[in-house]
Amino acid sequence: MQGRRARADGTPDDDANAALTTPNQDRDLAELEADDDGIQRAAEFLERRRHDLALRNELAAENFDGPVWDRFVEELARYGHAVMLAWLRTGEIFAHCSRTDRPIGAVPLTWSDEDRIDLATDAVVSAIKTFRKNALVGGGWTPEGGASLRTYFIGACVLVFPAIYRSWKTQHEKQRRCPAVGTSSDLEDVGTVLAQRANEPDDVAIVWRQIADGLQALPDDRTRTALAASTMGYTYVEIADLLSVDTEVSRGTVAQILLRHRRRLENGASA
Amino acid sequence: MKNLMRLLAGIDELIEKSSFGTPGARSMRDRTSSDLAEAIIERVADPAGVPDALVAAPDGQTTMLQLEGQLAGQAKAGLRSLTIDDLIGSAVAGESKAIGELVNRVVGPVTVYCRARLGTKNSRAEDLLQDVCIRALMILPEFTGSGDDFLRSIFQVAEAEVDAAANLVSPPRGDPAVRVVNALPPLDRTVIVLRAAAGLTSADVATILAITPDRVRHVQHRALVRLREAFRTEQNDLNAADGLAKNYDDNVAQTLSRHVTGQSQNAQPLTATPAFKEVVHSVTVGERTMAMASVSAAAVNHFSTADLWLDSPHNRDPMTYEDELLRDLATLRRGRGLEGEQLRGRLGPLIHGWCGIHESTNDREARRVLRDAISSAIAEFPADDRLAVNVALGIAPGTQHAALSDRVGVLADRLRVSERTARRRIDRSFARLAAEIEASARPGDAASNPDPGWFVKRLNVLVRLDTAEPELIEERLIVATRDGLSRISAQFTVPRPDEGDDGERQVAVDAQHGVRITDAERMGQRHFRWLLDLPRPLAQGETHTYSLAFRVRDGAPIRPSYIFVPLMTCESLSVRVRFDPRRPPEMVWGVDRVQPSVLADPSPPGPPLALDGACEVAQEFAGPQQGYAYGLRWLNHDVR
Numbered sequence: 027m028q029g030r031r032a033r034a035d036g037t038p039d040d041d042a043n044a045a046l047t048t049p050n051q052d053r054d055l056a057e058l059e060a061d062d063d064g065i066q067r068a069a070e071f072l073e074r075r076r077h078d079l080a081l082r083n084e085l086a087a088e089n090f091d092g093p094v095w096d097r098f099v100e101e102l103a104r105y106g107h108a109v110m111l112a113w114l115r116t117g118e119i120f121a122h123c124s125r126t127d128r129p130i131g132a133v134p135l136t137w138s139d140e141d142r143i144d145l146a147t148d149a150v151v152s153a154i155k156t157f158r159k160n161a162l163v164g165g166g167w168t169p170e171g172g173a174s175l176r177t178y179f180i181g182a183c184v185l186v187f188p189a190i191y192r193s194w195k196t197q198h199e200k201q202r203r204c205p206a207v208g209t210s211s212d213l214e215d216v217g218t219v220l221a222q223r224a225n226e227p228d229d230v231a232i233v234w235r236q237i238a239d240g241l242q243a244l245p246d247d248r249t250r251t252a253l254a255a256s257t258m259g260y261t262y263v264e265i266a267d268l269l270s271v272d273t274e275v276s277r278g279t280v281a282q283i284l285l286r287h288r289r290r291l292e293n294g295a296s297a
Numbered sequence: 298m299k300n301l302m303r304l305l306a307g308i309d310e311l312i313e314k315s316s317f318g319t320p321g322a323r324s325m326r327d328r329t330s331s332d333l334a335e336a337i338i339e340r341v342a343d344p345a346g347v348p349d350a351l352v353a354a355p356d357g358q359t360t361m362l363q364l365e366g367q368l369a370g371q372a373k374a375g376l377r378s379l380t381i382d383d384l385i386g387s388a389v390a391g392e393s394k395a396i397g398e399l400v401n402r403v404v405g406p407v408t409v410y411c412r413a414r415l416g417t418k419n420s421r422a423e424d425l426l427q428d429v430c431i432r433a434l435m436i437l438p439e440f441t442g443s444g445d446d447f448l449r450s451i452f453q454v455a456e457a458e459v460d461a462a463a464n465l466v467s468p469p470r471g472d473p474a475v476r477v478v479n480a481l482p483p484l485d486r487t488v489i490v491l492r493a494a495a496g497l498t499s500a501d502v503a504t505i506l507a508i509t510p511d512r513v514r515h516v517q518h519r520a521l522v523r524l525r526e527a528f529r530t531e532q533n534d535l536n537a538a539d540g541l542a543k544n545y546d547d548n549v550a551q552t553l554s555r556h557v558t559g560q561s562q563n564a565q566p567l568t569a570t571p572a573f574k575e576v577v578h579s580v581t582v583g584e585r586t587m588a589m590a591s592v593s594a595a596a597v598n599h600f601s602t603a604d605l606w607l608d609s610p611h612n613r614d615p616m617t618y619e620d621e622l623l624r625d626l627a628t629l630r631r632g633r634g635l636e637g638e639q640l641r642g643r644l645g646p647l648i649h650g651w652c653g654i655h656e657s658t659n660d661r662e663a664r665r666v667l668r669d670a671i672s673s674a675i676a677e678f679p680a681d682d683r684l685a686v687n688v689a690l691g692i693a694p695g696t697q698h699a700a701l702s703d704r705v706g707v708l709a710d711r712l713r714v715s716e717r718t719a720r721r722r723i724d725r726s727f728a729r730l731a732a733e734i735e736a737s738a739r740p741g742d743a744a745s746n747p748d749p750g751w752f753v754k755r756l757n758v759l760v761r762l763d764t765a766e767p768e769l770i771e772e773r774l775i776v777a778t779r780d781g782l783s784r785i786s787a788q789f790t791v792p793r794p795d796e797g798d799d800g801e802r803q804v805a806v807d808a809q810h811g812v813r814i815t816d817a818e819r820m821g822q823r824h825f826r827w828l829l830d831l832p833r834p835l836a837q838g839e840t841h842t843y844s845l846a847f848r849v850r851d852g853a854p855i856r857p858s859y860i861f862v863p864l865m866t867c868e869s870l871s872v873r874v875r876f877d878p879r880r881p882p883e884m885v886w887g888v889d890r891v892q893p894s895v896l897a898d899p900s901p902p903g904p905p906l907a908l909d910g911a912c913e914v915a916q917e918f919a920g921p922q923q924g925y926a927y928g929l930r931w932l933n934h935d936v937r
Contacts, residue, residue, distance in 0.1 A: 077314040084311055093301055094308050096338065101312050101326065103337035108325040147333065151340045174316030264328075267321025277321075 071174075071274060078175040082162060090162055102154050102179060110146035110183055112268050115139075116254035119187060121247045122271070128188045134195070141198065148190045153183040180271060244287070248275075252283045302728055309721065327717060381444030389440055396437065400430055403448065407455050410490055414459045414479065425462055429455045445504045452505045456487065477527045485520035492517050511780060511836075518781035518834060622647045622731040630723070634691025635664050636698055650778070651734055662920065666866070668692055674733050675726075681712060682726035689723040750779045752866035754840065760859045763877040763912070767855050770809070772844040777835035785812075787827045787845060803850035811843025858930035860888060863921045873915040874929050876908065882931035885914045890925045 081098075088094040113119035117133045124130075157179050161167040167178045244250045248269055255265045262280045269275040312318055317326075381402060387395035404426070411425050432454045440447060460483075478486060484506070491502045492513070499510040499517075506513070625645030629635065637643065640660045644667075652663075652670045671690065675683050687693035688708040689701070696704045709719035755774040761767070775785075787806070806827055808814050816828040835841055849855065859872055876882055886903040906914050906929070918927045 074314065074316045074319070077311055077318075078316050081308070081311040081315045084308060088304070094304050096342070097305055097308050098312065099338050099341050100334055101317055103334045103341070104326040104329040105317060105322055107333060107337065108328040111328075112325070143333075147337060147340075151337055154337070154341045176316035176319075176322060261324060263321045264324050267319065267325050270321070 067274065067276060075169050075174060079169045082167070082175065085162060090158055099154060102157070103150055105176070106150040106153060106179060106183055107146050109180055109268060110149050110187075111142060112255060112258075112260060112264075113251075114142040114146055115258055116251050116268075118247070118251040118254075118268065119184070121251075122184045123188055123191075126184060130188050130191050134198075137198070141194070145187075145190060145194055148194075149183050149187050152186040152190060153179065156186055157182040177271060184271075249283050249287055252280055253287060256284060302725075302732070305728075306725065323717060381448060383444075385440065385444045385447055388437055391438070396434070399437075399447075400433060403433060403451050404430065407451065410452070410455055410487075411459055414486075414490060415462060425455075425458050428458055449505055449507060452487075456483075477524060480527060481520055481523055484516055485523060488513055488516045489520040489524065514780045515834060515836075518783065522783065620731075621645070622651075622734055623727060626727050626731060629667075630689040630691075630727070631701060633698060633700065634689065634696075634704070635667060636691045640664055640667075662868070671730070674730060678726065678729060678733075681722060682729055684708065684711060685719075685722045685726035686730055689727070750782045751775045751777050751785065751835075752868075753863075754868045756861070756867055756870050758859065758861065758870070758872045760872075760874045763875055766848050766850060766852070769847040769859075770844060771847070772809075772842065774840055774842045776840050777837055780837045781834045783831050783834035784815075785829050785831065787829055805848045805850050807846045807848070809844040809846055811841060812845070857882070857933055858888070858928060860926045860928040860930075861918075861921070862926045867921055870918040870921050870927060871915065872918070872928050873913055874931070875911070875913045876931075878912045880934065881908060881912060883934045885929060885931040887916050888926055888928045888930055889918065890922060890927065 085095060085098055110119065113122065120130060120133055161175075161178050161182065167173070167175060171178075173181065244253065251269060252265050255268055256262075260268065262277045265280045266275045266277045269280065316322070381399065384395050384399045384402070388399045407429050408426055411429075415425070429451065433451050436450065437447075442450075478490065481489065487506065488502055491497045491505065492499070497505075499513045502513045503510040508516075622645075625648045628643055628645060629648070631637070631643075638660075641663050644663065648667070652666050671686065671692070675686050678686070684693065685708060688696050688704050688711070691697050691699065691704060693707075696707050699707070705716050705719050705723070708722065709716045712719060712722065714722070752775065753773050754776050757772040759770040761770070806814065806817070808829070812829040812831060814827050815830045818826045829843070829845075831841060831843075859874060861870060861872065863870075874885070885906045885908065887906060888903075906916070908914055914929060914931075916929055921927045
């Protein structure tokens with residue numbers, strides 16, 4: 027991948043190659059390879075789709091119940107939670123909700139990672155139930171429909187998220203207001219706690235705003251998510267997975283998105 | 298179980314090949330901790346586990362959709378998934394479905410109870426059942442207790458009704474089996490009927506009778522002893538069993554008759570049971586050979602085997618048993634596996650039972666026993682699975698002091714697979730191991746039944762050659778490894794002499810203390826068996842000392858040695874031979890961890906042991922290993 031990208035940029039991989047090929051020939055080769063790569067990925071995609079169907083049939087044979095179903099639920103739980111948590115951390119979930127015409131406002135400034143973990147958990151529990159009922163038992167998912175089983179499941183996670191988020195938000199805001207109506211001793215306690223971390227809420231808000239502004243300034247959602255996820259330590263292959271909701275995104279594409287962003291920064295800096 | 302394993306393996310493979318199996322998806326998946334995943338799985342399985350958020354959510358369509366899902370889930374899981382405690386509230390409130398389900402729950406065991414007490418021929422049983430159900434419905438509206446209280450009061454009603462009805466059954470003309478069962482004391486009768494006939498678990502019976510599960514097991518054991526006695530008194534065991542079989546529901550009768558007569562199809566023939574394990578020792582004097590082998594076995598008689606059957610893994614749901622085993626095994630592989638500290642504390646009860654490891658065993662010994670048991674259980678596994686088990690438990694060389702995650706890495710390297718696949722291999726091999734243990738723990742598989750119900754903590758042996766007849770006194774400190782151990786047996790065998798003397802041997806046994814000999818049996822010319830009743834049933838973990846004296850009465854000389862070969866756990870052994878001061882041996886030497894087959898060869902004398910002032914030689918053996926010979930040999934002066 028590295029080598030291909032290097033040649034596509036016109037930078038020779040090594041001296042021997044440079045002596046044998048011109049930049050144009052090199053580009054042709056890169057395109058051919060990219061085509062091959064594309065064909066390969068398409069073939070793999072089809073193969074996985076075929077197995078999605080086999081998986082659904084196997085689960086149907088067990089009536090979407092019992093130990094086999096439980097095993098699959100484990101897979102859904104693990105995968106779904108990881109993706110939802112990543113999207114909650116990067117803010118991607120808010121973009122997704124907007125895209126599906128169920129906007130839920132801006133990323134809150136006062137939530138902790140625990141809140142995000144809870145939200146991801148609630149969403150996945152709810153999504154698994156919806157997914158079972160609508161996509162599997164109800165026959166909502168078909169291999170001809172275009173989406174893989176995994177994408178359909180993540181779609182369910184996005185679908186159930188707004189309700190869960192709004193409920194959490196109401197609860198969360200109520201809790202934040204709570205100290206004001208507490209008893210005097212409560213107020214003292216709260217005062218002590220606040221005194222210890224007096225500037226924190228503001229600091230947090232400011233930092234978040236800066237990050238959010240910085241992220242908003244980015245050209246597109248994909249770059250924003252890729253950059254945020256990369257900052258948070260997700261690997262390229264994981265970021266590719268996080269971006270692969272509507273269309274399949276490869277690890278190479280992620281690398282390119284991030285590279286392009288870096289170049290822009292460099293150009294901006296030099297300009 | 299095998300089918301299930303195949304299905305699960307199949308689903309794993311499909312998941313791997315499906316859209317969930319892409320490298321990115323797998324990598325993301327592995328970011329979620331097992332705890333978190335388990336919490337989600339539990340909530341998904343729970344019909345009431347929909348997040349509160351949804352109920353309060355003002356988001357029309359999704360909420361409705363979710364609520365529908367919740368309702369559908371509830372309808373599907375049905376009331377069956379609710380406990381009696383859950384049901385009782387709705388039933389008291391008059392919800393007809395809950396009332397129906399509650400009555401259904403109670404009817405099954407009550408029916409079996411009534412039939413077991415009255416016999417199916419007795420139409421009174423059916424009437425009585427109806428009465429009980431009506432009574433249940435009558436008390437329901439004003440019932441304020443818990444589900445357990447409800448169950449208990451219904452059984453009290455049933456018991457009173459049955460007692461009244463049983464008095465009407467004319468004893469001489471009633472079913473012999475019914476008569477015998479009804480003749481038991483009330484508690485014994487209820488326990489045995491509910492356990493053996495109705496098939497309730499000890500915990501359920503304990504709930505109904507408001508006693509502890511341990512007490513249920515004690516009473517059950519006592520009831521079986523009494524039933525057996527009752528059948529004997531009638532001198533009509535088989536007829537009574539036939540009576541049961543003919544007159545009761547098949548399920549009830551076969552179970553009960555097997556239990557009360559000990560004719561369990563799972564009962565093992567005496568000679569085949571591996572419970573015939575403990576000591577084989579030979580004492581020989583002079584030119585002619587007489588080898589004596591004494592085999593003490595726990596619970597080898599049919600009755601006790603049947604009794605064991607009640608609590609044996611076979612009688613449980615194999616799935617549950619395997620699952621529990623799997624959990625116990627998974628606990629074992631955490632941290633540093635078998636090499637971890639406080640190993641004994643990490644052993645679940647099923648592992649204890651499987652290996653016969655007792656609380657008093659130290660970590661080192663437990664580790665050895667476990668290692669042996671596991672390596673023999675996986676002996677037939679494919680190499681990959683064997684490696685997975687050995688690496689996961691830290692048995693394999695090079696993995697003994699590494700943390701689990703490092704060991705998984707080692708396995709992944711050796712199998713050249715990803716760590717995730719390595720973990721799956723471990724899961725798979727452990728499931729296989731649990732299945733293997735489950736299969737081997739079934740009473741039908743005599744060869745690998747590991748739990749004789751007790752082991753020897755200390756064996757003190759005194760061979761007296763200064764008496765007119767050679768005498769062997771064995772004092773054992775035994776530890777029960779199951780509850781209710783009340784009878785053990787001792788075997789004593791005099792193998793065929795080398796020089797063709799094929800006559801009957803005369804061996805007498807005398808219980809010196811701690812046991813009462815209730816039955817003696819000659820099994821062929823040289824085999825003897827005694828049934829030993831303990832003074833009271835031992836609870837699991839309880840110790841007891843008893844002593845037996847064996848005398849060879851036929852005047853034939855014995856081989857100049859005392860050899861002990863433990864075939865079940867014996868933690869320590871002390872051997873003392875007291876010689877006749879008028880005929881001291883020329884030389885005495887110890888036998889320490891020698892292959893029994895080597896004993897027949899002319900033995901090279903080891904370092905000589907000195908006789909003390911009392912003309913005795915004593916030797917201590919700590920932790921004699923199973924299958925090896927320990928003891929003393931000597932050379933008589935007059936033989937040369």
